[in-house]
Amino acid sequence: MEKKSGTIVFIHQYKGYGYILPDVCCYKDKHDYIFFHANGLSNTTFNKLREGVICYYMEISTDKGKRAIGVIV
DSSP states (O other), rough: OOOOOEEEEEEEEETEEEEEEEEOOSSGGGGOOOOEEEGGSSOOOOGGOOTTOEEEEEEEEEEEEEEEEEEEE
């Protein structure tokens, strides 16, 4: 699995999830976003995350769509 980069575009602090917009996206459409959950973080706590921060992650496919794991900021 290769590391990809992107920008955190949405964080829901109380529910512990957010979305990443991959750097390779041509269109900034919500369908391009990659879901991540607090338990998918590698080097930080969820409370320290902010929208607009660049991050690195590995992408997996689930039955609900793409998901980021091993998220590093």
